[in-house]
Amino acid sequence: MVSGIPRTVAEELDAADPLAAFRDRFVSADPELIYLDGNSLGRLPTATPAVLRNVVEDGWGAGLVRSWQGWIDWGAQLGDRIAAHVLGAAPGEVVISDSTSVNLYKLAVAALDAAPGRGTVLMDAEDFPTNRYIVQGLAEQRGLRLVRLPSDLDGGLDLDALRSALDDDVALVVLSLVSYRSGALLDMAQVNDLVHAAGARVLWDVSHAAGAVPVDLAGTGAELAVGCTYKYLNGGPGSPAFLYVRRDLQSRLRQPVWGWFGQREQFEMGPDYDPVPTIERFLVSTPPLVSLAAIDPALDLVEEAGLARIRAKGLRLGRLADDLADAWLAPLGFRPASPAPERRGSHLSLYHPDAWRVCQALAADAKVVCDYRVPDRLRIGLSPLTTRFTDVWDALARTRDLVADGAYASRPAGLTRVT
Numbered sequence: 533m534v535s536g537i538p539r540t541v542a543e544e545l546d547a548a549d550p551l552a553a554f555r556d557r558f559v560s561a562d563p564e565l566i567y568l569d570g571n572s573l574g575r576l577p578t579a580t581p582a583v584l585r586n587v588v589e590d591g592w593g594a595g596l597v598r599s600w601q602g603w604i605d606w607g608a609q610l611g612d613r614i615a616a617h618v619l620g621a622a623p624g625e626v627v628i629s630d631s632t633s634v635n636l637y638k639l640a641v642a643a644l645d646a647a648p649g650r651g652t653v654l655m656d657a658e659d660f661p662t663n664r665y666i667v668q669g670l671a672e673q674r675g676l677r678l679v680r681l682p683s684d685l686d687g688g689l690d691l692d693a694l695r696s697a698l699d700d701d702v703a704l705v706v707l708s709l710v711s712y713r714s715g716a717l718l719d720m721a722q723v724n725d726l727v728h729a730a731g732a733r734v735l736w737d738v739s740h741a742a743g744a745v746p747v748d749l750a751g752t753g754a755e756l757a758v759g760c761t762y763k764y765l766n767g768g769p770g771s772p773a774f775l776y777v778r779r780d781l782q783s784r785l786r787q788p789v790w791g792w793f794g795q796r797e798q799f800e801m802g803p804d805y806d807p808v809p810t811i812e813r814f815l816v817s818t819p820p821l822v823s824l825a826a827i828d829p830a831l832d833l834v835e836e837a838g839l840a841r842i843r844a845k846g847l848r849l850g851r852l853a854d855d856l857a858d859a860w861l862a863p864l865g866f867r868p869a870s871p872a873p874e875r876r877g878s879h880l881s882l883y884h885p886d887a888w889r890v891c892q893a894l895a896a897d898a899k900v901v902c903d904y905r906v907p908d909r910l911r912i913g914l915s916p917l918t919t920r921f922t923d924v925w926d927a928l929a930r931t932r933d934l935v936a937d938g939a940y941a942s943r944p945a946g947l948t949r950v951t
């Protein structure tokens with residue numbers, strides 16, 4: 533049974549896709565596997581293993597400690613590239629450092645310390661757990677009032693709730709630009725304006741936007757942001773994260789971990805901490821160099837494709853997924869759990885009462901890898917550099933057939949260690 537949209541529609545979209553050739557620049561170990569989880573872990577670029585081999589064999593093996601002369605500024609250099617091509621920021625405003633969670637903590641503390649008379653912090657009640665836990669911890673440690681802003685699981689943050697929670701006691705608002713579950717996309721300019729008018733700061737997590745949706749930190753007046761490099765930026769498992777601090781704030785903000793990588797004249801090994809006035813003051817320690825190096829070849833691909841083309845394809849992929857889900861999956865008990873493509877990032881979620889079993893069966897029996905997010909949502913990541921329109925068509929056709937067959941119901945209900 534193939535009702536609705538014939539496969540030829542997807543084939544034609546692939547044939548006309550200006551980004552189609554990028555797929556061959558990523559490893560596809562199993563050509564039959566449909567990978568719809570690049571928003572969790574982006575695919576491996578084919579150029580990356582040679583770059584890493586070079587770093588390990590020449591840099592580490594032959595160069596040994598001498599290689600740090602070149603390596604030491606890679607985090608700042610890659611930060612400048614991410615600033616220019618991914619985040620709409622200026623050189624010297626972005627640096628690679630630590631993990632997203634750690635960067636969120638560092639910048640949240642810096643912002644709170646800079647607002648001594650204010651005692652309230654706001655967060656999205658449905659934000660990604662690490663963000664909520666870090667904010668919760670800070671509120672508890674510092675005796676702050678924590679307000680969890682109501683947020684629709686599928687539609688995202690209620691801006692009226694944000695508006696009415698803002699007063700002159702709010703120091704900081706922590707938000708994700710793209711919701712990890714539904715993909716709901718906030719209007720960064722509108723939120724910045726609202727929050728800044730109340731004299732507070734926003735700390736943005738742009739993990740699910742970076743490399744998928746054009747982000748304009750400078751143009752929207754954003755002050756602080758963090759994000760992952762292992763999703764749409766394809767930096768590899770656990771690759772270090774980026775942080776952004778608007779230039780005029782850099783010398784005024786202080787982060788809480790006084791490591792030697794933030795120190796002026798680092799190798800003078802001075803007696804007291806005296807941080808540089810630039811973005812490097814938000815660094816702490818020796819970067820995980822091998823992991824950092826993997827970001828370089830991955831960024832080449834994003835830069836070459838360009839965010840405008842990436843987003844344009846992401847929207848088309850999203851529309852196709854929505855149309856197919858509507859035609860094939862709605863009659864089988866699914867319903868959309870995301871906003872329309874223009875109001876979300878590059879992933880979508882579908883609600884189904886047995887989504888976890890369906891997710892397991894898709895991976896085990898149908899060679900479709902997506903992920904599951906509580907409660908009862910199948911999360912489908914569309915990575916414009918690697919996802920074909922026919923992948924979307926085939927994956928949803930396989931989902932339809934698998935759910936219609938009913939065999940997925942024998943899968944265990946208990947969650948695995950990673951979902």
Ligand SMILES: Cc1ncc(COP(=O)(O)O)c(C=O)c1O
Nearest residue numbers: 631632633634660662712737739
């Ligand atoms: C929105 C968001 N923020 C933060 C993180 C966590 O980052 P990390 O574990 O690398 O600190 C994730 C991980 O998927 C995420 O989706």
